[in-house]
Amino acid sequence: MANRKILGIVAVIIIILGGWYVLRKTSSQTPTATTQIPVAQATATTSRVTIDYTDHGFSPRNTAIPFGTTVIFMNQSSNKMWVASDPHPTHQGYDGTTESQHCALGYTGPAPFDQCSVGTSFSFTFLRAGTWGYHNHKAPEDQGSITVAPPMPI
Structure with missing residues (x-):
């Protein structure tokens, strides 16, 4: 026993x-999976990326950038460009604010901050990580997205 x-x-x-x-x-x-985000036109020494808007839409349409990069939207089309965050028409995707908060009713002065006449540009610095959809409010079928990588630890 x-x-x-x-x-x-x-x-x-x-x-x-x-x-x-x-x-x-x-x-x-167990292998560790890593996802690499391709970074378009930006290097460690630059912090600006240009997206062209033509009569055919945004180019590049989708891009990835490092945190804190300034994106310059160049209007090279024959029409007005009004860069806005998705979803259309509320534009609340990036910061939660609405079109009415950006553009007061009855405003008759110069174009608001994100409207661009032919040959002009609008720039925006991305300080939030994630994938952000955008479009031309004047032609909502022209769309794109920007993926912002998380900030690098110091």
Whole structure:
């Protein structure tokens, strides 16, 4: 009877040690997945990226940038460009503010900050990580997205 108890204790110890060995070996062999975000036209020494707007839409349409990069939207089309965050027409995707907060009713002065006549530009510095959809409010079918990488730790 005493031999059975000892044999049972030894069996439990072997099972525990075997399980520990298998788990240790499995966790050390698990590959770490990394996702690389392609960074368009920006390097460590630059912090600006240009997106052209032509009669065919935005180019590049989708891009990825480092945190804190300024994107310059150049209007090279024959029409007005009004860069706005998605979704259309509320434009609340990036900062939660609405068109009515950006453009007061009855405003007759110069074009608001993000409206651009032919040959002009609008620039915006992205200080929030994530993927942000945008479009031309004057032609909502012209769309794109900007993926902003998280800030690098200091």
